[in-house]
Amino acid sequence: VLGEFALIDQFFKRAPQRAVLGVGDDCALVEITKGQQLAVTTDMLVEGRHFFKAADPYRLGWKCLAVNLSDLAAMGAQPRYFTLSLAVPSADAAWLAPFSKGLFALADAHGMELIGGDTTAGPLTISITALGEVPPGHALTRSGAQPSDEIWLSHEIGGAVLRLNECWERTTLTPTHRQALLQRMEAPEPRVALGLALRGIASAAIDLSDGLSGDLGHLLRASRVGATVRLADIPTHEAVRNRLQTAERALAIQCLLAGGDDYELIFTAPASAHETIGRQLQALSLSGGVIGTIQAGAGLTALDEFGAALPLPKSFDHFSA
């Protein structure tokens, strides 16, 4: 068994890149690019709550950074630095090696530098704080949506939570879908490039972590507006779409409106930006599109294929789930 400090050195200590001072002192020191604001976000993942006990450590390392990158993306921030707090039951190199590999694979893909951390023994818990940069006035907040803005979704959703429903034995996937959706569930791709491209274009944005109705609801309340979305226009993973005309229709709708773990962006923009955004999505190979419209007032309405209002599910809550 490795000691705490040997463990940090072996798996998490790397030469500083952009940081003035990296891992290994009481604090890290960094310089924020002149004229930029600092965007800060933090997410904690707990075993048995956010991931299964047997979760693949490589993909878990990837995902715990991905959920933070998704928040930076939803802000239009350029990812820069992160810290990692890690409680693990034991200093197990066979787990730590792939975990750190998955973590750094995604970090390197986005130029993110690990600048500090804390490791301790305890129930498996991962907390990451991510720092990004954004020019003043260009951040994509939740509060800028305006009546008549189009509501966009970055890419197809519903797949991650459909796979989760298979884990709960509520459905059975084909082997091909199972494999593809495991990837969506365990190794989401944060939409960082899209977030950066939307600076100055989108009026508001939020990332989809707890489910469309809940997360869009946050955006609507922050912007003091209402919205209507059309089920038929939601970019939908094939495995979910296939179920819409079957006995599993209710499950499929739930996956689309209340399913979590998508880590796609919902954002709003005036119709005048429609073509620009369409080109950006295409350039990023994203199958997103407009799913509805912002309107004055409050509240969210979701219409089915026939124009009838769907009952909206409660959004995910860690304390009542």
Place this chain on the structure above:
Amino acid sequence: VLGEFALIDQFFKRAPQRAVLGVGDDCALVEITKGQQLAVTTDMLVEGRHFFKAADPYRLGWKCLAVNLSDLAAMGAQPRYFTLSLAVPSADAAWLAPFSKGLFALADAHGMELIGGDTTAGPLTISITALGEVPPGHALTRSGAQPSDEIWLSHEIGGAVLRLNECWERTTLTPTHRQALLQRMEAPEPRVALGLALRGIASAAIDLSDGLSGDLGHLLRASRVGATVRLADIPTHEAVRNRLQTAERALAIQCLLAGGDDYELIFTAPASAHETIGRQLQALSLSGGVIGTIQAGAGLTALDEFGAALPLPKSFDHFSA
């Protein structure tokens, strides 16, 4: 039982102070003071490992921020912002209310603003990331100690871990000492003002969290120097000093050389700064002093009252403790 979002709102959401955008969006946005570097540190506290199950929630809220402030202090950084990731078994207002009060009591004392967080259900775990500011070139790193520098300790130590030893039934304190040392153990005072005062004066610094020999050892290795410290010169809590001439001498020495949870600063400075530092300690009502000298070479020697070398204990390690 409160929902997750109601819980955040009730206990942790406050009006932004210095932040451009505080709690409640995908990221917080802050502006770092022009010309300053950002100091970043993170610490995770786990129930049963860093604190007892029955720990007083007010003092626990205080302490989990204090250990991060202590890292900022050891860097000479001005505290500014922090994020809080909190896993709790349930959304229990009777626990959350005093926890958040203790947290904010210390935060307010140092002008620290909570700008983001994550709450989830899980085994009680608290992870804080703290952000501070320091002028370029003024940070107190671990690596600047020079041969012949004096080694200072900010205030008396040994008390917190003596109280911990009473919890482990290895000693018995007087009621007065028990009360005083419980405070030292559960609600340490981070030496922020001292850290700021030492900018441009101290050559190196580290905060005492894992024990003197281990933490000073980190500083020595980072500075590529050695040191000799004298037991008799270590500012020592009365309850520990009383035990040095008794059958509990070994315990007392262990509390001084290997005891953790002191959150005092160890720092080095040239002898020319001796009077300045002495005045600063006095101004801050700290009973600190010089405990030894840096020398060329490597390794730490601790001398007892008779000038004989003491065997040095292994430093604390979360995975072998």
